[in-house]
Structure formats: structure tokens, C-alpha cells
Amino acid sequence: MTIKDSANAAEVREALGLGEEHREWTEALERTPVGTTEAEIPTGKQLNALLAQLKVPAEDHAELAKAAQKATEPGTAWCWLVERTVAALRATMGLDTPMPSRPALTDHGPTGRWLTLLACLAVVPDVRALHATMEVPDEVSWASLGILGEKVAVRRRTLEEAADGVEAEAETPFPFDDYVLPVFQGRRYRLDGFDCRASNDSIDVRLPHGTQPFGILPDVAWAHEIHYFFRRLPHRYANGVKFGYTGISCYVGSWINDPAVADFFPEDHEIRRFTSAYQYINNRGPGPADKTGLTPGDRDALEHAFGQMPADRATALRLTPTTPVQRAVLEHLKAGNHWALNYSGQAIWDYSPFPRRSA
DSSP states (O other), X not given: OBOOTTOOHHHHHHHHTOOGGGHHHHHHHHTSOOOSSOOOOOOXXXXXXXXXXXXXXXXXXXXXXXXXXXXXXXXXXXXXXXXXXXXXXXXXXXXXXXXXXXXXXXXXXXXXXXXXXXXXXXXXXXXXHHHHHTTOOHXXXXXXXXXXXXXXXHHHHHHHHOSSTHHHHHHOOOOOHHHHTTGGGTOEXXXXXXXXXXXXXXXXXXXXXXXXXXXXXXXXXXXXXXXXXXXXXXXXXXXXXXXXXXXXXXXEEEGGGSGGGGGTSOTTXXXXXXXXXXXXXXXXXXXXXXXXXXXXXXXXXXXXXXXXXXXXXXXXXXXXXXXXXXXXXXXXXXXXXXXXXXXXXXXXXXXXXXXXXXX
């Protein structure tokens, strides 16, 4: 269904059959100024090449190409949404400004499923330009952008493991906006195998699936090195930190910070050595599970160990462990317990330029 060039959020929702749960998101996009630079998404071989460089599984390329064609058709509600999502990303480039929250569009086919990813593809040149001004090495730049494809691969593995086919497809959208979008705002980077994000008052470090980060200890020197990287940002930590007066936390958010890890691994295990290097430990406990029977810590443990995001606890317990870490994750859950997503790390007080450690 086509819409007028001057269409508002209500008309877009009506054209796509979106409910009230989409009002806040679409109205936020309506308030986003759209510049003269169009939201261009590559096509054909160029699109496939870009998707491959971003580590998007080849099995998803054809569906993404169809979604891109539909989403960029002028005069459509999908084009309205993509253009404004791209404009919002460009307006927040280099800033820790949250994007308008987007409800899942699982019942709107491939275009709804991949809408945010398509906007990310359109701003790759903008992110690369920001990286160039910061003198970010090419390998770090592309490794960081590749976080997008890795998250798509998590979704694909989850679907392949699920036994309920169409129902699983409907319940497994691309749910990583809060993780992936900071990459395309120039705030999250893959550094030494870690996913590091500069927020307004801290550095948030996560341990992605498929990496082996435990050979690097998160000590004070490591924290300063990460902080030194983020001092290149044009806006550094936005408006949240008064330099010289307030400490910056460089913390690792992970299930491995749960004290229960000690029940499964000896003190000399690489995970235990890793967590022993923290300056402070923040143990808040797992908290209550959501309606799926999983806590944020459970989901973090399952994704980190298995590279999957099971829909619920029952599905998670059906996974087949093949490594000691996978067995530990599942044994804890099968015993009726939950994993905590704790944040532990270092406090940084020295804001002078800190030289990189020698290799």
C-alpha cells in the first residue's frame, strides 16, 4: 500500500496494520528529521558482498535481498520507516543516545523481521567514516561491524535447533537492537575478543559466543587500555562524566560472574582466573525469571555457551552439551537454579592518555 510523502505515523501504522503497541516507536520516528542523504542499501552482488563481510549467514542473504527491495520502494510505509530509522542512527552517530524502542514485527514477514538490520546496512559508510576520523584500524572496524552478522547467526542456530518450525520462526525475531545498534552508532567495538561499549558513564564489556577471551585478564592495565581506545570518540562519554572528578567503571557483564561458577570449575580454570582479576565484584543474584522461565543471566549463559537464544526454559533444557562449559550451564539450570547476570570489573580514576601495552 502506498502512502503520501507527507504521511504521519498514524497513517503508516494504518497502512501496515500496526497496533497501539507501535505508537510510541512510530511517533518517535515521525519526530526524527530526515536529511537530504537517502537511505541507500546495496543491491545484487554488492549486497551479498557486504553481508558476507558483516558475517551474515549465507542462508539469510536471499531473504534479506527481498526485504531490502520491498523496504526501499518509494512511497511505501516500509520506506518511511527505514528512512527515519537511518536518519535516527545518523543523528546519534558517536553518541550514547538510545534509539526509539521497536516492538517485534514477527507477523509482518521478512521486511518487518529485518527492518532494523536494513537500516544498519544503509549507515555502514557513515560508521566507517566515523571510524576513520578516530583512526580505528580496519580490522577493528570490520570486526566490530561483524557483530551484526554474529547475532544473526545466533538467531539462525536457534531456529535450526527448534523443533516447532513455523511457530519458532514467528517467535524468533531479530531481538538484538539494544546490542547491535550501538555498533552502528559508533559506540560498541570488538576489542581483543570482547564487545566493549562506551555508555554515558561507564564501559560495558560483554563476552560474545565463539571467542576465547579468557587468555586476557581484565586487570587495571587492561581497563585503562580499553578506556584509552574510547578517548578517541568525538563525544567520549557524552554528558555523563565530569573528567577528573568521577570514576569510570569498566565492567564485564556476564553469567561467569555468578558465584555458582565455582561449583563447576576449579580455581585454576581459565574462567576462574579471568574473574579473579576484577577489582570489585557486584553480586546481585539472578533475580526472578520472566514468563519464559529464564532470567537475563540464563539467556547470557545460553548464548555465550551455545550460541543460541532458546525461546524458553524447556527448550533450553533440551539442548545437547558437548563442552564442559555447556554442561555447567545446563546442569545449573536442570538443578532448578538460575544464572545471575552480574557486573564486575575495574574503576578507572586516571584520565591522562594511557600508552598501550606492548604485544
